[in-house]
Amino acid sequence: MADELTIYGERFDSRFLLGTALYPSPQVMLESIAASGSQIVTLGLRRQSPNSKGGESFWQAIRDTGCKLLPNTAGCKSVKEAITTAEMSRELFETDWLKLEVIGDDYNLQPDPFSLLEASRELIQRGFKVLPYCTDDLVLCQRLLDVGCQVLMPWGAPIGTGQGLLNKVNLTTLRKRLPKIPLIIDAGIGSPSQACEAMEMGFDAVLLNTAVAKAQNPPAMASAFAGAINAGRQAFTAGLMLKRQTASPSTPTIGQPFWQQNASRD
Amino acid sequence: MTRSTFGRPLEIAIVGAGLLGRLLAWRLLRQGHRVSLFEAGSFDQPRSAAHTAAAMISPLSEVVSSEPLVYHLGMASLALWPQWLSELNSDLPSPVQYGNSGSIVVAHAQDAAELQQFKYDLQTRLQHDDNSRWLDQRELADYEPDLAHFPQALYLPGEAHVDNRHLLGCLLNQIGKLGGHCVDNTPVIFTNGELDLLGNFNYVVDCRGMGSKENHPGLRGVRGEVMWVETGEVRLQHAVRLMHPRYKLYVVPKPQQRFIIGATEIESEDRSPISLQSTLELASALYTINPALAEARVIETDTNLRPAYADNLPRITVNGSCISINGLYRHGYLLAPVMVDHLAQFLDQGSRGHFWNNLVHHHSEADRASVAPISR
Numbered sequence: 001m002a003d004e005l006t007i008y009g010e011r012f013d014s015r016f017l018l019g020t021a022l023y024p025s026p027q028v029m030l031e032s033i034a035a036s037g038s039q040i041v042t043l044g045l046r047r048q049s050p051n052s053k054g055g056e057s058f059w060q061a062i063r064d065t066g067c068k069l070l071p072n073t074a075g076c077k078s079v080k081e082a083i084t085t086a087e088m089s090r091e092l093f094e095t096d097w098l099k100l101e102v103i104g105d106d107y108n109l110q111p112d113p114f115s116l117l118e119a120s121r122e123l124i125q126r127g128f129k130v131l132p133y134c135t136d137d138l139v140l141c142q143r144l145l146d147v148g149c150q151v152l153m154p155w156g157a158p159i160g161t162g163q164g165l166l167n168k169v170n171l172t173t174l175r176k177r178l179p180k181i182p183l184i185i186d187a188g189i190g191s192p193s194q195a196c197e198a199m200e201m202g203f204d205a206v207l208l209n210t211a212v213a214k215a216q217n218p219p220a221m222a223s224a225f226a227g228a229i230n231a232g233r234q235a236f237t238a239g240l241m242l243k244r245q246t247a248s249p250s251t252p253t254i255g256q257p258f259w260q261q262n263a264s265r266d
Numbered sequence: 267m268t269r270s271t272f273g274r275p276l277e278i279a280i281v282g283a284g285l286l287g288r289l290l291a292w293r294l295l296r297q298g299h300r301v302s303l304f305e306a307g308s309f310d311q312p313r314s315a316a317h318t319a320a321a322m323i324s325p326l327s328e329v330v331s332s333e334p335l336v337y338h339l340g341m342a343s344l345a346l347w348p349q350w351l352s353e354l355n356s357d358l359p360s361p362v363q364y365g366n367s368g369s370i371v372v373a374h375a376q377d378a379a380e381l382q383q384f385k386y387d388l389q390t391r392l393q394h395d396d397n398s399r400w401l402d403q404r405e406l407a408d409y410e411p412d413l414a415h416f417p418q419a420l421y422l423p424g425e426a427h428v429d430n431r432h433l434l435g436c437l438l439n440q441i442g443k444l445g446g447h448c449v450d451n452t453p454v455i456f457t458n459g460e461l462d463l464l465g466n467f468n469y470v471v472d473c474r475g476m477g478s479k480e481n482h483p484g485l486r487g488v489r490g491e492v493m494w495v496e497t498g499e500v501r502l503q504h505a506v507r508l509m510h511p512r513y514k515l516y517v518v519p520k521p522q523q524r525f526i527i528g529a530t531e532i533e534s535e536d537r538s539p540i541s542l543q544s545t546l547e548l549a550s551a552l553y554t555i556n557p558a559l560a561e562a563r564v565i566e567t568d569t570n571l572r573p574a575y576a577d578n579l580p581r582i583t584v585n586g587s588c589i590s591i592n593g594l595y596r597h598g599y600l601l602a603p604v605m606v607d608h609l610a611q612f613l614d615q616g617s618r619g620h621f622w623n624n625l626v627h628h629h630s631e632a633d634r635a636s637v638a639p640i641s642r
Contacts, residue, residue: 024331025578026486057486058533061576107376160511214383216390 003237005205007040007151007182008097008129010068014039015199016229017070017184018222019209026061028218033065036222041067042099042207044074045089059092070131072099077112079119086123098123099153099186099207101133108158113140117147124148133186136170138177145181152178153186153207156198160210162190165198175202192228199232200240275299276613279467281454282306282474284314285430285602286591288437290471292354293610295444302467303446306453306477309438315475318492318570320518320526321430321599322505323347324369326398326422328600330387331514333579335624336597337392339604342621346603347426354433357440362433363521365503366426370401370409372416373509374554380509385420398422412500412556427505427518428599456481456588469613472590475573476535482583482592487535487571490596491544492528494520495552497562508551514596515551524565527552531572531596540567572596580605582625 004011018038023029033041043062062069071089076082082102090096102119104112111134120130124147132144136154144152154174157163165171166188174183185198186207195206206229215221276299280287283305291301307313325340347364355361373381388396401421407414409421442448456472472478476487502519509515517527530544545567552559574595575581582605583590591609594601608619 024333025574025576027577030576056535057484216387 003233005182007131012039012068014226015205015233016195016226017042017186017205017207018212019207020044020062021074021209022213023218026058029213030061030065031219032212032222033062033067035219035226036212037226038222039067040070041065042070042072042209043093045071045085045092068097069093069095070097070099071095072133073101075103076101077103079115079122082115082119083122083126086128087126090128096127097129097131099131099133109160110158111135111155113137116140117143120144120149121147131184136167136174138170138173141174141178145178151182151184153184155187156185156194157188159187161188162211163188164190164194165201168201171198171203172201192224195225196228196232196235199229200235202236205229276468277466278302278613279304279454279470281470281472282314282477283309283438283448283450284312284473284475285316285434285598286475286594286606287471287473288434288441289350289602289606290473290591290609291441291446292437292444293606294613295441295446296353297610297614299614301441301446303441303448304452304454305448305450306474307450309448309450312434313570314434315490315570315572316430316434316598316602318490318568319430319598320492320505320516320528321428321433322369322516322518323366323426323428323600324422324505324507325600326388326392326396326425327369327371327507327514328597329391330384332597333577334391335579335621336601339580339621339624340597340600342607343600343603344424344426346607347428350603351428351433354436354440357443358436360432362436363429364426365428365505365519366424367504368421368423369425369427369505369507369516370406370413371420371422371507371509372413372555377509377511380511381420384509397424410502410504410506412502412558413506415556425505429521430599432521468587470588471609472588472592475592475594476571478590478592479573482575482590484575485573485592486533486576488574488595489532489534489536489569490529490572491532491540491548491567491569492526493540493545493548493552493564494524494526494566494568495559495562496522496524496565497559498523499558499561500525500556506555508555510551515548517552517555525552525559525562529596535571537569537571540569572598580625581627582609583627585628 005015014037016036016038017040018036019042020029021044071093073082073085076085086098102112102115103109116132120132123130130149131151131153132149133153141152157166182204184205184207185203189195189208190211198206212218212222278294278299279302280291281304283303291303294301323344325337329337351364388398398420401419403417406419479485505518507516517525519525527548572595573592575593578595580593580601591605611617611619
């Protein structure tokens with residue numbers, strides 16, 4: 001059976017969601033998307049002023065990739081701002097999918113959990129399919145599910161830091177307590193090993209941007225992440241062994257006398 | 267009229283009187299050709315990106331976020347600028363100022379990692395060509411006393427900046443003095459059709475930037491916003507870059523105690539005035555460079571579009587006798603001399619310069635165009 005990612009009823013083979021900001025050129029961005037194998041790409045609407053179809057050629061290039069578009073509300077700091085941006089992006093991109101980002105702190109771009117919850121409730125009532133960028137707090141995540149979110153995107157670390165999974169205790173709790181909910185690690189991933197680790201922990205997908213866009217060779221880095229995410233996912237589904245304190249030989253020891261085993265331990 | 271007769275003066279029409287159009291006209295006139303320069307707008311109210319730009323010639327800074335070709339072209343331009351300016355200035359009562367004592371890169375505490383990354387990227391991309399070096403607080407105070415509160419900075423030797431608005435005016439004057447025919451408020455329509463509509467010109471060179479979008483389907487505009495301030499409280503000799511996670515922010519000193527700060531980069535062809543958000547970001551960046559700038563007077567804000575192809579690289583497109591230069595993106599002053607030099611040598615002697623094959627694209631059917639100058 002195919003190992004697909006299902007979000008709001010839609011199925012995807014790829015578990016790598018890629019952002020479209022910060023690339024040296026649109027062409028490098030397109031090459032990176034192709035190399036990533038991503039089927040969902042995020043785009044920031046707010047900084048592109050789409051009124052009067054100003055950024056049309058840039059948008060069209062992203063549309064032509066055939067990827068599912070996931071507009072985000074990057075940079076929004078209030079519920080009202082997020083809702084306005086969401087409505088604009090729904091009209092412009094003809095999708096009700098939305099990566100909801102409501103920033104509560106300028107310094108580390110940390111989500112504002114209170115406004116995020118309020119905006120999620122309102123946007124879901126307006127028919128949006130909300131993918132909230134949230135912290136790793138279990139109660140916040142539960143409340144987001146209560147208002148109708150069907151997928152959650154907890155952070156690994158603050159946006160653009162490349163620090164990896166900073167709070168594995170909280171993230172593990174989320175995974176254990178919300179076993180059926182698609183959980184996508186969004187933000188803070190700097191290296192393929194970190195993305196692989198998130199996937200090994202059982203997260204459903206990884207969303208990132210800076211680590212690819214700012215690499216010396218973005219398409220090659222996109223390909224590296226794709227491999228790591230795939231490896232992590234396969235490892236998770238294959239069943240990782242548990243860690244243990246004592247060594248245990250992988251070569252069968254049948255035929256070896258007991259005293260030799262004892263001697264080797266002394 | 268005979269075409270491509272090297273050694274005889276050519277009759278050349280240049281359409282678009284931004285930096286490219288003016289530089290090319292001036293070079294061709296100096297080579298003895300006859301030039302007509304057409305501009306859709308008014309010479310008194312320039313709308314070209316070159317008028318809005320801060321006019322830095324900074325190949326090192328740009329290599330971090332550009333293709334290597336931009337660096338190599340930029341280094342070639344950096345060699346041409348002083349040469350060309352000394353030719354130009356020898357004919358001028360008030361010379362065009364050109365500062366080439368390098369630029370300085372600083373970061374605030376929260377963006378310190380951006381500065382480290384910048385240095386790392388320079389080393390990775392330039393290897394032994396990376397001649398940037400760290401300045402400690404004391405050295406920085408020698409270079410720029412008004413930046414002495416930054417604990418460290420990166421110094422990029424050789425980078426330059428030019429007083430672009432004065433330059434643009436002087437070029438136009440010189441074009442007139444050398445016998446160039448300058449016509450403003452005259453749009454030129456490029457339509458599909460026969461090339462004999464070229465009329466009396468041997469060549470038509472399209473330097474319209476965003477004005478030629480209809481003939482270049484791949485061309486897009488990238489919005490940039492800048493702010494001009496004036497103060498006697500702070501003095502800067504060098505162009506100063508401030509690390510920022512989203513923009514390439516810089517402050518460039520201009521004559522008369524003025525500074526230009528820019529620039530945002532927004533994927534949009536919106537030419538409306540600067541947004542409040544961008545105003546706040548630029549102003550607060552400026553303020554944090556030195557708090558004394560808080561009392562500076564904001565004398566102008568400006569918005570313009572950078573013409574760019576999908577790869578953000580410049581192109582010379584040759585379509586018979588109709589040639590276009592476009593796509594200089596964020597790099598107008600960095601790339602214009604080398605582009606103009608290549609084209610001028612080609613027109614004058616048929617020679618193909620060092621970067622010719624990197625720059626020249628031959629037209630596709632979609633780009634096929636002929637020209638009909640209006641109201642000559």
